[in-house]
Amino acid sequence: MTAKTVVNARTIAILGAGPAASTLAILLARAGKRVALFHKPKAAPLIVGESLVPAIIPMLQQLGVEDEVRAYSMLKPGATFNLSDEVHFTFFFKTLTGRTARYAYNVPRDRFDDTLLNAAKRAGAAVFEITAGVERVGTSDRVQLSAETLAATGDFFGGQPDWIIDATGRVRLLPNLLGISSSEGRRKDVALFAHVDKTVIEHEGHVHTTRLDHGWSWRIPLPGRVSLGMVLGHEHAQRFGATKEERYDNLLQQDSVLRTVAGGAKRITPVMEYTNYQLVSSRSVGENWALVGDTAGFIDPVFSSGLFLGMNGAFLLADAMLKGTPDAMKHYEREVIHHLATWHEIVDYFYNGRLFTCFKVGQMLRDTLLVKLTFPHMNKHLGRIFSGAASTSPYSVGLLRFAMKYGLKDENPAQLAIR
Numbered sequence: 200m201t202a203k204t205v206v207n208a209r210t211i212a213i214l215g216a217g218p219a220a221s222t223l224a225i226l227l228a229r230a231g232k233r234v235a236l237f238h239k240p241k242a243a244p245l246i247v248g249e250s251l252v253p254a255i256i257p258m259l260q261q262l263g264v265e266d267e268v269r270a271y272s273m274l275k276p277g278a279t280f281n282l283s284d285e286v287h288f289t290f291f292f293k294t295l296t297g298r299t300a301r302y303a304y305n306v307p308r309d310r311f312d313d314t315l316l317n318a319a320k321r322a323g324a325a326v327f328e329i330t331a332g333v334e335r336v337g338t339s340d341r342v343q344l345s346a347e348t349l350a351a352t353g354d355f356f357g358g359q360p361d362w363i364i365d366a367t368g369r370v371r372l373l374p375n376l377l378g379i380s381s382s383e384g385r386r387k388d389v390a391l392f393a394h395v396d397k398t399v400i401e402h403e404g405h406v407h408t409t410r411l412d413h414g415w416s417w418r419i420p421l422p423g424r425v426s427l428g429m430v431l432g433h434e435h436a437q438r439f440g441a442t443k444e445e446r447y448d449n450l451l452q453q454d455s456v457l458r459t460v461a462g463g464a465k466r467i468t469p470v471m472e473y474t475n476y477q478l479v480s481s482r483s484v485g486e487n488w489a490l491v492g493d494t495a496g497f498i499d500p501v502f503s504s505g506l507f508l509g510m511n512g513a514f515l516l517a518d519a520m521l522k523g524t525p526d527a528m529k530h531y532e533r534e535v536i537h538h539l540a541t542w543h544e545i546v547d548y549f550y551n552g553r554l555f556t557c558f559k560v561g562q563m564l565r566d567t568l569l570v571k572l573t574f575p576h577m578n579k580h581l582g583r584i585f586s587g588a589a590s591t592s593p594y595s596v597g598l599l600r601f602a603m604k605y606g607l608k609d610e611n612p613a614q615l616a617i618r
């Protein structure tokens with residue numbers, strides 16, 4: 200990659216039209232680049248990833264779509280966690296401090312994705328409704344659109360585009376084509392996901408995360424329905440039936456916790472099943488290509504960080520491409536990998552039980568002087584990490600690490616670990 204190739208990038212093909220792709224298209228088209236998105240219409244009846252974190256709100260504002268999103272979404276004032284009968288936490292975003300939004304939304308994803316795609320069109324990006332094909336140029340690190348894909352664009356780019364950005368999500372078109380290595384997380388869980396008519400909701404609009412007999416579950420209230428997902432070990436899930444629908448419906452009735460919060464729920468959509476959702480590409484930038492969103496990497500969904508990471512990545516990539524230097528592109532790659540690693544660590548603290556053991560200890564000792572002095576400060580920084588506002592702040596993340604190491608007193612974190 201030379202400085203010249205990036206600085207002169209005039210034409211850009213973005214593969215995919217999910218939130219990361221559309222965000223990037225809006226920013227580059229606004230900056231005067233000639234941008235086209237390749238949109239493979241979605242076959243699935245549902246799209247997973249419906250709960251946003253507050254740090255997305257300023258991005259929606261910059262993209263000019265917040266009013267539209269608000270109109271069809273559910274306001275999300277916070278998050279509620281039930282780890283056991285005794286360990287129960289509710290977090291209200293209104294207590295967040297610093298420069299961040301104090302609310303978020305739960306969004307029907309088909310509408311959210313349409314909103315962003317339409318905003319990209321309004322910003323001047325072209326959209327081709329086809330499945331994009333790419334190929335490697337000889338044995339180099341360069342890629343190009345396949346002849347068929349290029350032909351479908353007419354002469355939009357006036358030849359091959361200068362840059363190709365892979366935003367195909369878990370399809371990971373370029374990493375697969377180029378053999379880019381990736382690292383996977385330790386957990387090999389499966390997620391079962393559908394919409395139901397209703398469940399117990401303790402706090403209106405909150406995403407509810409509940410520890411199950413095995414695994415954990417989310418309940419995301421949406422207008423007129425609830426998104427209910429379960430994340431559990433693959434082998435354990437198999438015990439509940441031969442099909443994903445059987446597994447989902449049986450788990451609802453047979454898991455002792457789900458029975459309590461959603462035993463009477465009626466499923467109103469087919470069930471979607473996801474496997475393998477902790478994966479990070481070792482490279483995000485090449486000679487004339489870059490990866491953004493889930494293609495660059497994704498982590499476990501427990502803290503609803505996926506869309507934030509993907510859209511934040513699109514902002515960083517747009518910035519790097521507009522600066523146009525190899526250093527800026529390398530910086531983008533480092534930032535993405537570092538941010539994913541940080542969230543990976545945060546998610547690990549949920550699974551190994553340390554996070555909520557620390558909160559439990561804080562509550563147990565809340566009348567002591569030490570906790571009275573330190574807890575507000577700690578809470579402030581942890582809240583800002585989970586809202587996304589400070590998940591790249593070395594100080595806040597350092598404080599979290601300190602708390603996870605020294606803040607458990609004599610409690611055994613395994614008691615709150617996800618089984």
Ligand SMILES: Cc1cc2nc3c(=O)[nH]c(=O)nc-3n(C[C@H](O)[C@H](O)[C@H](O)COP(=O)(O)OP(=O)(O)OC[C@H]3O[C@@H](n4cnc5c(N)ncnc54)[C@H](O)[C@@H]3O)c2cc1C
Pocket residue numbers: 214215216217218219220237238239240241247248249250251252329330331332366367368369370372390392428473476491492493494497500503504505506507509
């Ligand atoms: C079980 C689970 C629960 C989750 N829950 C949440 C949550 O609550 N909150 C949250 O923020 N995130 C959540 N996520 C993560 C979130 O879904 C993703 O991070 C997010 O959708 C990634 O956006 P993206 O734009 O990178 O990719 P995607 O949204 O996957 O978009 C990629 C697009 O590219 C298209 N495409 C693929 N191949 C081609 C091709 N060859 N040509 C053209 N188009 C192509 C696809 O059809 C798709 O439309 C969850 C993920 C999982 C697995």
